[in-house]
Amino acid sequence: MTRTVKDSDMNGTPMVRAEGVHKSFGAAHILKGIDLEVAPREVFCLIGPSGSGKSTFLRCINHLEKINAGRLSVDGELVGYRQKGDKLYELKDSEVARKRRDIGMVFQRFNLFPHMTAIENIMEAPVQVGGETKAVARARAERLLDRVGLADKAGHYPSRLSGGQQQRVAIARALAMEPKLMLFDEPTSALDPELVGDVLDVMRDLAQDGMTMIVVTHEMGFAREVGDALVFMDDGVVVESGHPREVLTNPQHDRTKSFLSKVL
């Protein structure tokens, strides 16, 4: 069953802390002041209608998007900036890249590297970024492939794998850098229904191991069963938050109710 978040974790530094985060693309105001905290070892689910800003917020966490206002920090350190006194300094590209190594990300469209085999995809970052030897990286890549149930697909190019298999390789690729936080951007939305289960199994297994996960999802069953916290976003703001079972079974706001009535 779901793990209960330990009190000691809650009292420590949150893994992610957002305070009044705003983001706009030109005239489009996507995030209108997001405040939330994600505790270590927590499975944090983000739900909401499309265009509500959940994916954008996720991409802000590893600085794929720059926020316009507010403060966003991961493990106590600001994302994309360094604070000296009351001044903010933008981080260099190399510093941003170094911080991203600790944050794994899984995309809706998998984004595997098509010119590399499954195992080469997983080895790429440890060898190129982590400076590991190929032998060490290969050994861990094999373990990770085994963990996601694809040990026999190591030499396959992504074009020869099904969507579900590609997404599991993508999860293994993100895990290869041994991140302390995993971001999932609608990981099952591009999959055929019968392939969703395998991917969710891998994510459930990961949650059991105590990985901190932020999951943008439409899988309410997964959120209810595995999630420790859930946030409903709409139109760039957090409408409602709480424990998944409470929010999903007993929503308080009208917008949450109308959204859930459409998806459940």
Add this chain to the structure above:
Amino acid sequence: MTVDIHKSDGPQDGPRDVTRVAPESIKAIPVRHYGRYVSAVVAIGVLVALVYAFAQGDVNWDAVPDYFFDSQILTGVKNTVVITVLAMLLGVVLGIVLAVMRLSKNPVTSAIAWFYIWFFRGTPVYVQLLVWFNLGIVFEYINLGPIYKDEWSSFMTPFLCALLGLGLNEAAYMAEICRAGLQSVDEGQTEAAHALGMSHGRTLRRIVVPQAMRVIVPPTGNEVINMLKTSSLAVAVQYTELLRATQNVSQTSGATVEMLFLAAVWYMILTSVLSIGQYYLERYYARGSSRSLPPTPFQRIRVNLLSLGRPKGGVA
């Protein structure tokens, strides 16, 4: 058809009958395409007239094989290949630099790259070659400070004129080909690489460029073939490539038209070799993108030879 109805009430011999009674093939009078006969006759007539004209002309055909491996001609062939390879190399390297400059977020480098491409694509390569050749009229010396100093005429050799004229022009075209290739790679690839903590440079080198090659290689092959032919314009700057070599021979031998035919044959041989090389290069960069590669001509010939001995339909 009555036959079918009759057969269907005997179920056990049904399948056997199907194989025995083949459907009656249609026997109809085909439409006569008179236009095709007419156009074929006209085309053959024109061809015959052309051959006749050349047969009547005072062409000394023997001169072509006689001079085919003449040492002057072979030097010309060698120089044509050398200038093609080097000018292409200059074009590719400079083209990649220009493409990266063009796509960079720095407005100054991007504008400079834009201007370069605009200038070199906007002027004929023949004019560019003549400009390089005649720069000696405006510059007496070349002076690169402490590195190099010489008289212009001994610095700007015909070879260097041809190399710069052809290579710098090619760079503008290669820049556009490379830019299209780099932009063809899905943005999700860059994001995935960045999310793994890869730097911009490493993302470009490890992830984007290998995928862009599939788009870049085919037009680059065309550029090489074009370059081989365009190198004949280097005649204008006194560079002794294939065309100039044949002209030199024709001055001594008097066989002007024959030597032009000879040059044409050599060019066709060289471009044919390049086409074959391009085919295999494209196959290499298609790996991972298509599930099974089409067979090479050699593989196809081998399969055809093997199946010759078997009766038709033997595969099933």
